[in-house]
Amino acid sequence: MQEITTLLRQEPLTENALLRLLEIRDEKDLELLFDTADRLTRRIFGRGVYLRGIIEISNICRRNCDYCGIRAATSGLIRYRMQPEAILQTVKTIRKAGIRTVVLQSGEDPWYTPELIENLIRAIKTKHRMAITLSLGEYPFAVYRRWREAGADRYLLKFESSDRDLYQKLHPDCDFDERWRCLRDIRRAGYQLGSGFMTGLPGQSTEMLVRDLLALAKLEPDMAGIGPFIPHPDTPLCNAAAGNPLQTLKVLALARLILKNTHLPTTTALETLEHDSRIRGLHAGANVIMPNFTPENFKRLYTIYPHKAGSDSSAESAMKTIKAQIRAAGKYIRKGYGHSLKEPAAKS
Ligand code: SF4
Numbered sequence: 427m428q429e430i431t432t433l434l435r436q437e438p439l440t441e442n443a444l445l446r447l448l449e450i451r452d453e454k455d456l457e458l459l460f461d462t463a464d465r466l467t468r469r470i471f472g473r474g475v476y477l478r479g480i481i482e483i484s485n486i487c488r489r490n491c492d493y494c495g496i497r498a499a500t501s502g503l504i505r506y507r508m509q510p511e512a513i514l515q516t517v518k519t520i521r522k523a524g525i526r527t528v529v530l531q532s533g534e535d536p537w538y539t540p541e542l543i544e545n546l547i548r549a550i551k552t553k554h555r556m557a558i559t560l561s562l563g564e565y566p567f568a569v570y571r572r573w574r575e576a577g578a579d580r581y582l583l584k585f586e587s588s589d590r591d592l593y594q595k596l597h598p599d600c601d602f603d604e605r606w607r608c609l610r611d612i613r614r615a616g617y618q619l620g621s622g623f624m625t626g627l628p629g630q631s632t633e634m635l636v637r638d639l640l641a642l643a644k645l646e647p648d649m650a651g652i653g654p655f656i657p658h659p660d661t662p663l664c665n666a667a668a669g670n671p672l673q674t675l676k677v678l679a680l681a682r683l684i685l686k687n688t689h690l691p692t693t694t695a696l697e698t699l700e701h702d703s704r705i706r707g708l709h710a711g712a713n714v715i716m717p718n719f720t721p722e723n724f725k726r727l728y729t730i731y732p733h734k735a736g737s738d739s740s741a742e743s744a745m746k747t748i749k750a751q752i753r754a755a756g757k758y759i760r761k762g763y764g765h766s767l768k769e770p771a772a773k774s
Pocket residue numbers: 487488489490491494495496497498532533534563730
């Protein structure tokens with residue numbers, strides 16, 4: 427316990443300290459780690475939790491990431507693509523639920539041209555005055571800049587693993603350097619940057635996880651999503667073991683300690699692995715939840731991993747669960763856009 431207290435006081439946390447903290451198993455030590463992260467979260471954000479409403483606009487993707495259930499090679503999956511009018515209608519529902527950020531998430535689907543997305547961004551801004559997060563994948567700088575100029579506020583692109591070899595192995599048709607080029611360009615285009623990685627990936631060591639945390643620290647994202655790997659039966663990784671919820675919570679707590687005022691969601695993947703993990707996430711450094719507002723007939727088809735929490739219930743009932751979990755964690759829903767707390771100058 428004494429050793430853990432000393433490690434937690436290190437500023438900044440070194441690679442060795444992170445490794446040691448990731449390996450703790452003792453209940454009291456774990457409690458101390460989560461408590462330290464929660465106290466820092468409350469000092470920065472209070473007890474308020476921001477909600478960001480997600481719409482999964484298309485499950486069509488040209489890529490073949492090894493872990494993903496909507497990869498191009500998945501056959502037998504009914505594919506869908508939401509039309510702009512349907513997306514706007516769903517944005518209205520999110521706004522009515524009192525949420526001020528919409529996240530447009532999709533596979534890399536070229537049907538959504540830069541112009542179409544630009545028009546959609548302008549329509550959302552004009553009609554609903556929402557903060558907009560895009561999570562649409564890899565594009566050239568000119569496209570990122572175009573969408574930013576149209577009014578998009580944030581862009582979410584996870585690096586998934588900072589280990590070049592592991593990344594390349596899991597993403598056979600992506601390029602490690604290209605992913606990091608995108609992350610730099612997203613920042614250069616003036617977005618609030620969201621990134622993150624997965625825990626428990628096949629072939630991922632604890633040392634790699636530590637380096638993922640250090641890569642995040644270097645990137646200084648405005649938001650970081652950290653979720654466990656969950657095997658999908660129709661992918662090359664169907665027989666791999668799922669990530670570990672406790673390990674994910676430890677990584678989340680350490681992310682809070684090193685990233686300070688970065689927004690950190692407690693992810694749906696974590697909740698999928700273990701019911702009510704959202705509450706544990708809110709006690710381990712998270713300050714954001716992203717309720718899914720994808721229309722029900724589409725939501726069950728956005729199967730990046732199986733049995734996604736909330737995928738078989740309506741947005742209203744999922745919101746009820748989330749509200750109860752926030753209350754159970756002793757926190758409350760914070761109104762407002764929930765923009766980045768980081769100085770724009772620090773991001774250039
Ligand atoms: S992880 Fe994203 S880019 Fe990769 S196959 Fe799935 S939807 Fe496409």
